Amino acid sequence: MLDIHKVRADFPILSQKVNGKPLVYFDNGATTQKPQVVIDAISKYYQEINANIHRGVHTLSQLATDAYETSRGKIQNHINAKFAHEVLFTSGTTHGINLVTNGFASILKPGDEILVSALEHHSNIVPWQMLCEKTGAVLRVIPMNQEGELIMADYDKLLSDKTKIVTVNHISNALGTVNPIKYMIDKAHEVGAAILIDGAQAVPHMKPNVQELDCDFYVFSGHKLCGPTGTGILYGKEAWLNKLPPYQGGGEMIKEVSFEKTTYAELPHKFEAGTPNIAGGIALGTAVDYMNEVGFDNIQQQEKELLDYGTKRLLEIEGLKIFGTAKEKTSVISFNIEGIHPYDIGTIIDKLGIAVRTGHHCAQPIMTFFNIPGTIRASFAFYNTKEEIDLMVAAVKKAQLMLS
Known part of the structure; x- marks a missing residue:
C-alpha cells in the first residue's frame, strides 16, 4: 500500500495554492508532476x-x-x-x-x-x-x-x-x-x-x-x-x-x-x-x-481505486455523461454535462483550484465519432486522493449551478 502523504511530499508543486485554493491537479494525461529527486x-x-x-x-x-x-x-x-x-x-x-x-x-x-x-x-x-x-x-x-x-x-x-x-x-x-x-x-x-x-x-x-x-x-x-x-x-x-x-x-x-x-x-x-x-x-x-521505487503494483492499485471512486461520484451529478466505458481502462474520466460546453466548466472549476483538461485532447476523430465538441477530462495519478475527487465533484456541481 502507498503511504500517500509520503508520496505527495515528494512533489513540491502539490503543496501550492491556485487562485487561493489548494491545487487539485487532474491533468496528468497531459503531463505528470515531477518529484524532487528528478x-x-x-x-x-x-x-x-x-x-x-x-x-x-x-x-x-x-x-x-x-x-x-x-x-x-x-x-x-x-x-x-x-x-x-x-x-x-x-x-x-x-x-x-x-x-x-x-x-x-x-x-x-x-x-x-x-x-x-x-x-x-x-x-x-x-x-x-x-x-x-x-x-x-x-x-x-x-x-x-x-x-x-x-x-x-x-x-x-x-x-x-x-x-x-x-x-x-x-x-x-x-x-x-x-x-x-x-x-x-x-x-x-x-x-x-x-x-x-x-x-x-x-x-x-x-x-x-x-x-x-x-x-x-x-x-x-x-x-x-x-x-x-x-x-x-x-x-x-x-x-x-x-x-x-x-x-x-x-x-x-x-x-x-x-x-x-x-x-x-x-x-x-x-x-x-x-x-x-x-x-x-x-x-x-x-x-x-x-x-x-513507488512500485507499479502500488500505482495500479491506487489509480484503480481513484478511477472507481471518481466514476461513482461523478455519475451522481444529474445530466453528466461519461465517454469511454471500456471494460479495460485506466484512470481517465472524460465527461460532459448536458447543455453546458466543457470549456465553461473547466474555466469555472479552475477558479476553485481544480486543474482538468477540456477540449478534443488532440483526438478530434474521437469527438467527431461521439458528435461532441470535446470533453472535460480528469486524469488521475498515483499521488492523487479521493479527497481531491470530492473537491472536484463539488466544484463541478457549483459550476453546473452557475451555468444552468
Whole structure:
C-alpha cells in the first residue's frame, strides 16, 4: 500500500495554492508532476558534470557520458529491451513516431497500406497521413464502438498482405481505453506487417515488456512518467533500426565523413544526431528509478481505486455523461454535462483550484465519432486522493449551478 502523504511530499508543486485554493491537479494525461529527486538530478548535472557527451577525453565529459548511458541502461531494463542500443533517446513520443515514419518513406510503395486506430492522438495520425502523401500508401482506420473500444473483428478483416505497418496506442489519452495490443501485435505479424505502439499514456501506469509484447517499435514521452519535458524514448527492434535510414544528419551520427561520402555510426548513435538533452536524459533515468521505487503494483492499485471512486461520484451529478466505458481502462474520466460546453466548466472549476483538461485532447476523430465538441477530462495519478475527487465533484456541481 502507498503511504500517500509520503508520496505527495515528494512533489513540491502539490503543496501550492491556485487562485487561493489548494491545487487539485487532474491533468496528468497531459503531463505528470515531477518529484524532487528528478528536479535535483537536473540541477546536479548542470552544477557538477555539465559537459558534452561521447566526444571528450576530459573528466567531466566522461562523467556526463557515463551518467547518460547509465540512464539508457535503466530504461533498457525497465522496458526489458534485449539490447541497450535498441533504446533511442528522443524529444518525446511525437519525435519517435516521426523518426519511424521518415524511415518507412524508403520502404513503402503506392498501394501499400498502413493501419491506424480510431482512438489515436493526432501525433499518431498526422505523420502517417504525411507518409501516405509522400509514398502513395493508403491509410486504413480500425473502427471503434460506443464504449470506446476498438472492434477487433474489423481489425482482423483490415489486415492483409498489403498491410506494411500497424500503429496503435497502448492506452487512449482521451478515453483511457486500454487496447489489446498483444493480440494486435501477433495478428500484424501473421501478415508480415510491422507494428508501432504509442505508449505515451501507458508508461505512467504500467511497465511495458517489449520482448514479451514482441512489438517492433514502442514510443513514449518522459514527461508523462514523472520525468522532464523534452525527453522521450523510441524502442525499436535491432533488425528494424538497422533497416531504417538515419532521420537527421549531423554530428554524433556519423562514422566517417568526407566530401565524397559519409558512413553512419552504429546503433543507437545513427539516430541521435547533435548534442542531445543530456540533463533530461539523465533525469529520465532518475524518474524511472523513482517510479519503480513507488512500485507499479502500488500505482495500479491506487489509480484503480481513484478511477472507481471518481466514476461513482461523478455519475451522481444529474445530466453528466461519461465517454469511454471500456471494460479495460485506466484512470481517465472524460465527461460532459448536458447543455453546458466543457470549456465553461473547466474555466469555472479552475477558479476553485481544480486543474482538468477540456477540449478534443488532440483526438478530434474521437469527438467527431461521439458528435461532441470535446470533453472535460480528469486524469488521475498515483499521488492523487479521493479527497481531491470530492473537491472536484463539488466544484463541478457549483459550476453546473452557475451555468444552468
